[in-house]
Amino acid sequence: MKGIILAGGSGSRLGPLTRSTSKQLLPVFDKPMIYYPLSVLMLAGIRDIAIITTPRDRDAFIALLGDGSKFGVTLDYVTQDQPRGISEAFLLCANFIGDQPVTLILGDNLFYGHGLSGLVRESIAAPITGATVFSCSVSDPSRYGVATIDAEGRAIKIEEKPANPTSNLAITGLYIYDNTVVERARSLTPSARGELEITDLNRTYLEQGTLKVTPLGRGVAWMDTGTPDALLESSEFVRSLQRRQGLHIACLEEIAFRQGWISQDALAAAVAGLGASDYGRYLAEISNAGR
Template structure:
C-alpha cells in the first residue's frame, strides 16, 4: 500500500500565520502538523509516499526532504491549482498505478495513528474498494457528512451540507483501491469548482462497489482554524514525556516539560505539559500548561498558558496570555513610558482580543 499525503492549499482560515508559511508546517507541540502525519504513516508500515504540493512546495520540500528522516521514500507531485481532493488523486494517477493507497490530509491529526485501518484495508480477501473514517462533530455543515440507511449501511456522502443527514463527518484519512480512479473520471466539478472526493465515493457506491465506514475512537482534528490548532496542540502535549536538556536556573519545572538543548529558563515557573524549543530564553516568567514555545523565542516578565509561540517571537512584560498563537519573529511588549495607550500592528485576517 502507498500513501498519498496532501500538503498543498492556502490555509486561509489560519491567516495571517499562513501568509508566510504552509499550513501543514505550522507546529503543534513544537513539531509541524505534517510531521505527525508522516510519523503515523511510517508506524503503519507504509514506505512509499506521494506528496501533493502547491505554491508552498519549496518550503515543504525543505522541511521533509526525501522522507528518509521518517523512514519513508517521498515523491513530490505538483498540483498547479487546489481543485479538490479528487483532483489531487488524479494528479497522482500515474504514480499510484494499480496500488491500494491511504490518502492523508496533511493538516489533520489522528491520535492513535492509522495502523489499525491499514491492517484492515490490507487484509487478504478484502471485498471493499474504499474505507472512510468518521467522527462526531458539533458543526457538520463544515465537513463531508455520512448518511446511512435504516440498516446502518453507508448510502451517501454530502459535502458541507446546509441540512446535515447526520453528525458523522469524514475524517481526513481515506483508503482506496484502484477502482477510485474510474469513479473520479465519472464526476464533474461541484458548485465550488472542485472535484470532490465525496462525489467520487458516491460514484463507487452507486456503481455497486462496497464502501466501508468506521468511527474513530481517539482524538481527531482538522487543524485548519485557530481553535482547532490550539486543541491539537493540547492533545499532542498530553503525550509528551518530560526531558530537560537545556539550562534551568532558579526555576520550578513541574509535570511533563520538555526543555530542548540550548534553551535557558531563569527565575521562571513552568507547569506541564509544555515544551520549550532550542535556543529559547525564558526569564522571570510563568509558562503554564499546554504551552508550546518555539525555538529562539524570548519571553521576559510574561505569563502565558494554552498557547503556541512560533520561532523567534519575543514577548516582554505582557500577560496573562491564554489561548494565543504568536507568529514567527513577532514582538509583543508592554510600553514602558507614557502615554500607555495600546499600540498594535495587526496583519490581514488577524483577530485581536483585549481584556
C-alpha cells in the same frame, strides 16, 4: 499500498500566517503539522508516500523531510498550482499510484488514539476492493461530510454539510481506495465551486455498494487544524498528552526505529542534528536505551 498526503492549498483560513509558508509547515506544539498525517501513514506500515504541495512550498518540504530515508520511507513530491478539490490528488498522482491501492490523508488533519493504527492496518491488510472512509462522531455534523451507515458499516447515504443531518458521523480526512480511484476521479465533473469533490468520488463507490465506513470510536481524537482556534487547540492537546505521558506524538524517527526501518546509528545521527530541543532529548533517551 501507496500513500498520499494532500498538503497544497492556500491556507486562507490561517492568513496572514500562511502568506509566506505552507499551512502544513506551521507548528502544532513542537513539530510541523505535516508530521502528524505522515506518522499515521507510517504507523500503518505505508512507506511509499507522495506529498502534494504548491510550487512555492515544495523546496521547504524537501528541506524538512528530504527523500524520507531518515524516516525509513520513500517520499515523492508532486506540485499542485491551484487547489481544485481533494479528488484531484488522484489525477496528480496517477503515475505514482500505478497499479496499487492508495491511502489518502489530508495534511491538516491530526489523528491520535489507541487502536487507530490497528484499524488502518486492518483496512489495508486484505485485498482492497472498493473504498473505506473513517468517521468520527461529532456534535455539529452539519459542518462536515456526513455518513449514514447500516449495521455492517456499509454506507447508506453520504451528504456534504447537510442542513438536517441524518447521522452525527462526520467523514474524516483519511481515505483508502482501490486502484479504480484514478479512473473514477477522471470521470468527475467539477462542482459549482470549480472543484473535484471527495464526496462525489465517494458516491461512485456508494452507488456500487462498495463504500465502507469505519467509525474511529471514542478513544480516537480527530482534529482539523485549519483555523487559528483549531491550531491552538491541537497544540494544547499534544502538549497536554506529551507532558502527562512522557511520550511524544508523531515522532517520526521513533516510529521508524521501533518498526525496524532505521538503525540505532541512524537514530543517533538524527539526534545529533536536533540540538538541545525537547524533541531531540526525547530521541536521545530512546537511542541511549537502544529500544
